[in-house]
Amino acid sequence: MLSPDTDATTLHTRMRTGQLLVACLCAEWCGTCRSYRTTFTELAVRHPECCFxxxxxxxxxDALGDFDVENFPTLLIxxxxxxxxxLFFGPVLPHAGVxxxxxxxxxxxxPAVTAAPDLRGWLLQLA
Structure with missing residues (x-):
């Protein structure tokens, strides 16, 4: 699992070779998110074809533009x-099976989801 704060160069490389971006939109103050972080990291290991x-x-x-995230965790694929x-943008249950x-x-x-932020474009600008 990568972070835009510490892994911008790696993100840029992975996004050119992977199939899907799987982004978890969370908040540090959210206990559910903090618990889910370990599960999300394990998912990244099991799915190396994706960029988590x-x-x-x-x-x-700034990455979200006009989109508000009100329920955590929210996932974007x-x-x-x-x-x-x-392909997906919305809240999910914090379970690996989802x-x-x-x-x-x-x-x-x-089908493409039209009402969603372009995290791919934002992440590519970071490197």
């Missing part, structure tokens, strides 16, 4: 190809 990123919404409100389509289920589906056929 932990984004603190209070430290990086975005293609890392030239389309940059967002993300595992999403990643096991054929997301290539999923």
């Amino acid at each position: 990123v932990w984004v603190d919404v209070e430290d990086h409100a 975005q293609r890392m190809d030239e389309t940059g389509d967002v 993300v595992e289920g999403m990643l096991s589906r054929d997301l290539r056929a999923a």
Whole structure:
């Protein structure tokens, strides 16, 4: 799992070679988020084909633009190809099985979510 605060160069490299960006939007003050961080890190190890990123919404409100995150954890799954389509954006239960289920589906056929921030574009600008 990577952080925009400490892993900008690695993020830039991974985003050019991975298939999906899986971003967890959380807040440090949220106990559920702090507990979920270990699970999210384990998911990143099990899915090396994806780029897992932990984004603190209070430290990086600029990444979200006009989008407010009110429920934690909120997950964003975005293609890392030239389309940059967002395939999922919303709150999830803090269980590994939820993300595992999403990643096991054929997301290539999923329609793009139009009401979502472009985290891929923001992360690519960091390096």
